[in-house]
Amino acid sequence: MHIHELTEYLDTYLQVADFKDYAPNGLQVSGKTEIAKIVTGVTACQALIDAAIEQEADAILVHHGYFWKNEPVTLTGMKQKRIRSLLMNDINLLGYHLPLDAHPVVGNNAMLGQLWELEDITPDAKSLVRLGRLASPKPISEFIQTMETTLDRTPLHLLGGPEAVETVAWCSGGAQGYIQQAIDWQADVFISGEVSEQTTHQALESGVHYLAAGHHATERVGVKALGEKLAQEFDLEVIFVDIPNPV
The missing domain is CATH 3.40.1390.30 (NIF3 (NGG1p interacting factor 3)-like)
Structure with a gap:
């Protein structure tokens, strides 16, 4: 599946245009163009990226992505390491925040x-x-x-x-x-x-x-359900990775 086809499907299904959000929804970091394996998770932390690299995933789909309002725009420290890991491994990052909270089926x-x-x-x-x-x-x-x-x-x-x-x-x-x-x-x-x-x-x-x-516990369910829908609708392998978080 082409990354643009995947992004268009998700943007439409989650009705992204209806939301004024705190971060961009959709494709946040570009990687390879053809998608066969997706790792899903709550937050695009380094541990989830490392798991996606180990799984040789083509894309990561999360609820909490990057580029939040009022965060520093510079690529330094933790942020630089995360994005460098994605770019070096040619992994796409897709994030959906409020649209994934509110969706009437998989939200x-x-x-x-x-x-x-x-x-x-x-x-x-x-x-x-x-x-x-x-x-x-x-x-x-x-x-x-x-x-x-x-x-x-x-x-x-x-x-x-x-x-x-x-x-x-x-x-x-x-x-x-x-x-x-x-x-x-x-x-x-x-x-x-x-x-x-x-x-x-x-x-x-x-x-x-x-x-x-x-x-974390209340927001595992949506992205997991969305990943399962993608696996059912398209010829994709989707793996949910739960990174433990006590908060």
Whole structure:
């Protein structure tokens, strides 16, 4: 598959043109033109690049790529080493940030809703934050066990809501600042990847449980699902590589 064909397909499928993002979405570093093997992962760190080199991959597809707003534009230090590794091995780097959070089929939030068996009842179809409903109310401890099983991660639980929960709002990654949306929707629980100092007080005083499940853990699912779709749709070998990250 030609790299331009792959990029065009991903840009269209993920509706890149609909997003104003913090980094460029799509092809970020060019490599070889013909693509047969792709390594997918959450972040284009050196460990993932090294794994792709070992796998003799033609491209890397990630959620967190390069060239973020307000980062230094110079190619020095860690950034120079990463890009040098890609260029020396002729590996393409493709990154999709908000489009991969928001996609209704393979997006991080869509996949999390499936894992937790939530019926999506989000009032605003365009909202990055999602609102879901469990088939029946369950103890918050039981819902946390479900999260632990599906994400292989024990979330940080800030107690604030009822003992039995039914409505769950969530947004993958560093979305703790969206807790007010969950409060406005009267959700019993809000889930994101990270947490801030003030989140404790917001949860307790607003009557909502807050679960910080890990930025990395909540964003493995989308890029993995996207890679699986590419393998099904095209004659491509796709390998998901999970680089452990406790955050």
